[in-house]
Amino acid sequence: MKSFLLFTVLFFASSIYAQQIPYKSSANAWNADSLGNHRVLVQFNGIGNVAEAAVEWRRRDEHPEQKRIIVVDAKTNQRVLNVKLNNITRESGEIYFEPTSGAGDYYIYYMPYKSEGRSNYPKGVYLKPDTTASLTWLTTVDANYNVPPATVKAFESIDAFNSFYPMEIIATQKETNAIIQSSSNKSFIVFPEDRMHPIKMKDDLPQRWIEKGIQQSFTDTASKSENFAYQLGVFALKDLQDVKVHFSDLTASNGNKIAAQHISCLNTDGISYDAKPIHFIVNIPAKKIQPIWCLVNVPSNIAAGLYKGKAFIKDAANETATVDVNLFIENKTLADSGINEPWKQTRLQWLNSTLAQENTVIKPYIPLEIKDKTISLLGRKIILNDNGLPKQIQTFFTEEMTGYSTRPNNLLTEPVHFHFINNDGKNLQFKSKSFTITKQMPGTIEWNAASTNDTINMNVCGHLEFDGFASFTVKIVAMKDVALKDIQLHIPFTKQTAKYMMGLGEKGEARPDTIRWKWDVAHKNQDGAWIGNVNAGLQYSLRDEKYVRPLNTNFYLLKPLLLPASWGNDDKGGIDVFQKGEAVLANNYSGARTMKQGDTLYYNFNLLITPFHIINTDFQWATRFYHKYNNVDSIKATGATVVNIHHATPINPYINYPFIAWKEMKAYIDSAHAIGLKVKIYNTVRELSNRAYELYALRSLGHEIYSPGKGGGFSWLQEHLDSDYIAAWFVPELNDAAIINSGMNRWHNYYVEGMNWLTQNVGIDGIYLDDVAFDRITMKRIKRVLTADGHPGIIDLHSANQYNKNDGFNNSANLYMEHFPYLNRLWFGEYFDYEKNSPDFFLTEVSGIPFGLMGEMLQDGGNAWRGMIYGMTNRMPWSDNADPRPIWKVWDEFGMQGTKMIGYWSSNCPVKTTNDKVLATVYKKDGKALISIASWANNDVNVQLKIDWKQLGIDASKATITAPEIKNFQPAKTFSVNDAIPVQKNKGWLLIIK
Structure with missing residues (x-):
């Protein structure tokens, strides 16, 4: 490839030419977005006002006769208007032109285009032939039988990367x-x-x-x-x-x-x-x-x-x-x-590669332990029934999410179970035949259970991993012909657990009383939901044996979910969530169907038991991201501790292919490490730069690595890939044109190896993920290689709001929850509305707190007052109107390290306000506390603090309440214990009590 990028070579065009015709690159000597990427240099040594260039260009593009040809006088750099074309084919063309400067050089541009559309999603539109020659000159051409030739001196591309030589010069x-x-x-x-x-x-x-x-x-x-x-x-x-x-x-x-x-x-x-x-x-x-x-x-x-x-x-x-x-x-x-x-x-x-495939336990998780049918994992337990389904699921996290409780939080009112209902309305009863633990390792426990009746055999293969992911392969075989009114899976949540919900067309909010949902995979990336509370919850998703991960973000509609034959049942299936007695029942039904003897269906489902671990608040206060390429000394001066290097930067120029400028990247990282900064890079697999050395080898694999598509996009893609791809992100400054990957494939093996190489050879401290197009298997592998040999392996995940048509109306947090066990921070905020959304939305879809994570805000800098309720600021230097440094300064002066975060969502929160739309979160330390209050009231209001002084650990008679001055946030002010505190609409305060 080095020789490809640096070449200036000679090529024998054909026997038509008696001389060698060189192929050259020009180092961007002309404007591509008007003249195109390719030209022929011809030399005219004759006399008269007509020259003929017979060009054997051997073009790979189809229908060259439908593309404009532009002739330019090299001496004046002006377009030659008197031009006539003849016999334009892929192999050759005859171009007659007026040599406006007489003898000398002329350029023939033969694939001119204009870029249309968004700058980051351009469409190269090739210009149609036009007629600019005068009738008088054309008459001269037609009457002249001895037109002097213009000799082809060279074929030129605008740069080496655009060259067709030698593997795209076609045979006749x-x-x-x-x-x-x-x-x-x-x-x-x-x-x-x-x-x-x-x-x-x-x-x-x-x-x-x-x-x-x-x-x-x-x-x-x-x-x-x-x-x-x-x-x-x-x-x-x-x-x-x-x-x-x-x-x-x-x-x-x-x-x-x-x-x-x-x-x-x-x-x-x-x-x-x-x-x-x-x-x-x-x-x-x-x-x-x-x-x-x-x-x-x-x-x-x-x-x-x-x-x-x-x-x-x-x-x-x-x-x-x-x-x-x-x-x-x-x-x-x-x-x-x-x-x-x-x-x-x-x-x-x-x-x-199979690097990092062994399912070894990743910190902070602990090895699985099993006793009888109870499996213990970090902060949680799953108790299995004889039929292999969960009998009970428990968590042991406190409401504050900063520690563990000795009393379990039960998620279920009764075991998870199936109903097989015949046409008479009778529920078929099953008898358990066997239960066997088939694999027992620190990171994985698997089991197999068989149940039967005289009509149906049910086999359950269960699989639990150390992070709380469980999968159930439920195989149903008809022992004889049977007509069924319905097959249902019941997940009966406790009311205390089922406080919040997101998924199934619902944004993250307090759970509605009733949900009625139907499959619509063509338009909606929905196959399950998360139902839970801050310290106990369950995400479940319904699958069958033919599940294929769809494309996500803007490309969902191009490769949507496959309707599971079992659960979907020709769109008869759906999910109802409603209160039933003491339970909140998730009734997952598939509707009426008949099964012939021997017919097999798979009613598979996955579970994620949340939260995954306690919140590491000290990491939140100490780890401050600077999300922009800049001088490391300048970054250090801001108080940031971790640099996120996006693509389209000098040390990481090409999207999801950080291997070309790796020496420059290493030098930058070494200089950052020398002054105590960590450096993470943008790298994921959703799309891949056209600069990848392996591009054509990957294309040779058909649709394994790259998604099929209608082609188009930036000119380079059209000229060198022809068609059958999806054009993705484009960086105009670098002409970096990516195409979309197909989903789960062997590129993920390459990705893991690449991340390992970057960690060991370049010294990266982690990755910044911009949405995720791989599953939890790859995420675990990535976390292992990033944290090997003592490397920190910090991973933060960004997502734009995917609750829209193109993204399939999915919640970012619900879509990416399988990755949460391995993340260090969320950055869910692009296109999120921080002003109009509720506290419940902040809590479930933005903050990460119900899953053991914390986050940051993005869109327009977020809402600083509401963000602090969840321990969030925005990110340096992303928003001009929301600098987080004044809040960081308060954190440092107060001493946030070692504080206990007690959120408004906890029944143990020692500070509340007299207005239920003005919420308070406490950051507690010995002898003092930082109180964050934020308003969701419709107007400016006055509130008083309701303080449990004993729980807060402060003597009320000696307490002072002060508001430190924070630029663009609040003025300095002192309040007495019983003062009314004015709170502006959508704003709040940071108060120190000591």
Whole structure:
């Protein structure tokens, strides 16, 4: 890739030209957003007012006759208006123009476009042909049979990255036909290709292959211990099914060998993101090209020399092509397997990584313990019934969420259970047959339970992990034909637990009395809900065996949820939540159906038992994010302690691919560490920069890594990827154009390896996640590699409000709750309204407190008074109108470290106000307390404090109440114990009592 980025090379265009025609890059010598990215430099040495340029440009774009051509006089830099086009095809074109400056150089721009749409989601619109020539000049052209030629001197791209050379210079149809004719007795032709020339086109042979001819062998050089790669370009002459690749050993003349077990095919076999072997069927339509990437793990202890072997390519019809592979092993050992030269595709091995897959316990969690059918985990217990479903779920967190209670908080009024109701309205009774613990490890406990009656067998495979995630695979098999009125799963919550709710079309609020919800996966990213209180709750989601994680954020509608065949039941299913006796019942029903003997359905569901751990308030007070690239000394002076480095910055330029400027990143991080700052970087997997070295190798995997789509977007994507992608975020300053990933795939293995490499080699202190497109398996792996060897591994998660049409009307907190056990802070705030939303919304959807987390505010700086009720400020230097430093100063002067946070939501809060719309949270210390009050009243009000002095631990007769001066927050003021305190609408106070 280095040579690709730096090249200035010569290329023999064809026999039409008697000279070598160079392909060059111009270092942005013209304006792309009017002239395009490509031009031909021609030289005119004749006389007269007409010149003819016969250009064999060999273009990969379709319908070039529908794109404008602009001729510019190099001497004056003015457009030549008198231009006539003839025979414009993908292979060549004839351009007649008036040489306005006589002899000299002229430029022919042949793919001009204009960018339309949002700057970060542009659409390159290619300009249509226009007519600017005068009729008089056109008459001259038509009458002139001896037009002097303008000679092609060079093909130029606006920069090296935009160049088509050499792998996107197409073969002519005549050349392609000759190749096909030479192999007319075959179903396919194989073109071996080295790793430095990724195959980029699927519809055209590159001219490079025409010049080389059909090769029966491949030769290259590698080092000991290197992750070596090469390609086999399969050109299908007819439709090919199930193409496979097999390898022999690579053997030296002395008998040493690289065993075939060290050689693999990336396109046909691999390891999934969850460590399972996967196999892919590769079908190739006729006249299409399929790159096959072959990986060789060169052993470190092998002798230098030439190693020979074979690669066998075979289709379903058993037609086989054989390529002789000759690999010369240098007498040099790579300590890093070549990882530090990723442009050589050495990191493709990462796609099959199993790094950090072992489900080891991650701090602060503790190993699972089981006694009888009771499983204990950090702050929680789950007691299982004989049928494998939860009999009771308990938490042991206090209302303040800063410690543990000895008395359990029961979540359920009775066990979780199914109802199978026949058409007579009778509930089928089950008899338990067996219960077995099938796996018992510190991080995982699994069990299997079987129940039956004379109609249905039910098998429950349960799985609980150390963080409170439980999954239930519920397999239902009909023993005979049966008609059922309904199948229901009942989760009966205690009223105390079911105080709040979010999900199922409900924003995070106090739970409504009744919810009636129906499946609508085409439009809504909803398959469950969180119901709970601050110190006890349960998120559940309904799945079946075919569940696939949908795309999230703006792209949900392009790949929505799949309707579970069991729960959805052709849209007959739904969820009702309502009070029933002493319970708040979540009735998950699927409606009437018939099952034939042997029919199988999966009524699977997942649970997350919340909260995950107590709140680390000291981390909140001490860890202050600076969310912008800046000089480290300037950042240190603000009082911030952690720098978040976004993408589109000098040390992290390309979105979700932080490997190109890594040396600059390391230098920056080293300088930050030297003055006591930590540095985290933006890196996730939702979309991937077009600058990724592995882009074309990933594209060769079909839709495994990248989502299918209609293409379009920035010009580079259209010119080099053609179609079948979703254009994502674009950074104009860097021409960084990302495309959307498909969901759960092997790129997550690469992501884990990449994060490990950045931690160990660059020294990052964590990551900043901008929404999340991976599941909890990958999150656990990430947390393990980020915290290895004593690294802090700080993770904060940002999300915009996803409760809208494009995002599927999901709550950010509900959508990402599976990741909460491994986060250190939330930043849920973009497009959130801090003025109109209720305290319950703040608590459940923004603060993180019911899950053991704390957060910060974002949109327009948030509401500083309401934020402090939850221990939140905004983030430096994100908002010009809300600087958190004055509040940080109060924290430091008061001494927030070691305080006990007692929120207004706790029945133990020692301070309340005389207005139930003006809330108070206490930060308590020996002999003093910081009281945060904030108003949700409709008008300015006066309130008095209602203080439990004994609980507060302060002598009322000696107490003083002062409001320290805080810039843009409050004036300095002193209150007596019984004073009325004026509170402005939407504002509040920070008061110190001591």
